[in-house]
Amino acid sequence: MRIASLGQFLKENAHALAKGPVAIVFVEDDVEIDTTLRHHMQSGFAQVVAFMPARFELAPDLVDVVLRVDHDVALQEPFHEVINALIAVMPAGTWIYYCFNAEYLFYPFCEYRTVGEMLTFHGEERRHAMLSYVVDLYADNLDAHPDAVSLDAAHIDRTGYYALARPDPANHNHPKDRQLDFYGGLRWRFEEHVPPERRKIDRVSLFRAKDGLILRPDHTFSDEEYNTYACPWHHNLTAAIASFRTAKALKSNPGSTYDIHSFQWHNSVPFEWHSRQLLDLGLMEPGQWF
Known part of the structure; x- marks a missing residue:
């Protein structure tokens, strides 16, 4: 329609x-x-x-x-x-x-469990939002794929991800409870071409609607509990979004495209299009869901 x-x-x-x-x-x-x-x-x-x-x-x-x-x-x-x-x-x-x-959701065991099954379990754990990490995809050969997009030749970074405490301006910049700013991938390796406010790779991409809830431009919500990576008592599920979006932007932007001849480095590995690879690399968390 x-x-x-x-x-x-x-x-x-x-x-x-x-x-x-x-x-x-x-x-x-x-x-x-x-x-x-x-x-x-x-x-x-x-x-x-x-x-x-x-x-x-x-x-x-x-x-x-x-x-x-x-x-x-x-x-x-x-x-x-x-x-x-x-x-x-x-x-x-x-x-x-x-x-x-050009972004693709992956979650633990997504090859044989539906997103509805996962969210039912997540909701039973009294969670109303799920943190996801935007994992950059990029073509291995920019001469063959000038827009940096190739499903068959997609690569990801296997290392280089890290987290920093998220300061709370309303509380003298003390760290917010169960909130972190995550970094890595192309936005980290080519940070000189990425504005500071766009370098984070965390996104609360799955959430429950409720009255008065507001999504902010930085992918966080007005309800601070929605922005947490886990509940107070144990680890929760997280997801990953395999994304060509940053690679596309870096190669389409005149300010960066001529400075970047390849996204490959010694920590590049082929993307396997399977949740197991993302779990093994620590790029998402199964929590208590087995």
């Missing part, structure tokens, strides 16, 4: 979001749109919604199964304002996930 605008969607089609979990995909360019949507449909989301510029096309097999809203996040409301508008009309408790095109 194709909907002409965000306003029309909120007025006439918001009822389609009543059953979750719902995946919201923001399409910024024409790279890997179809594979992104198919990946999240196969993960078991009850509804996949694509906010994308009107000039882009969808594959025929997706036209009737994806809710498509004509919306350009670069020119109209940005992603966080769209999410906040959706939160305001969705039933409280509905699970929402959001990402961008």
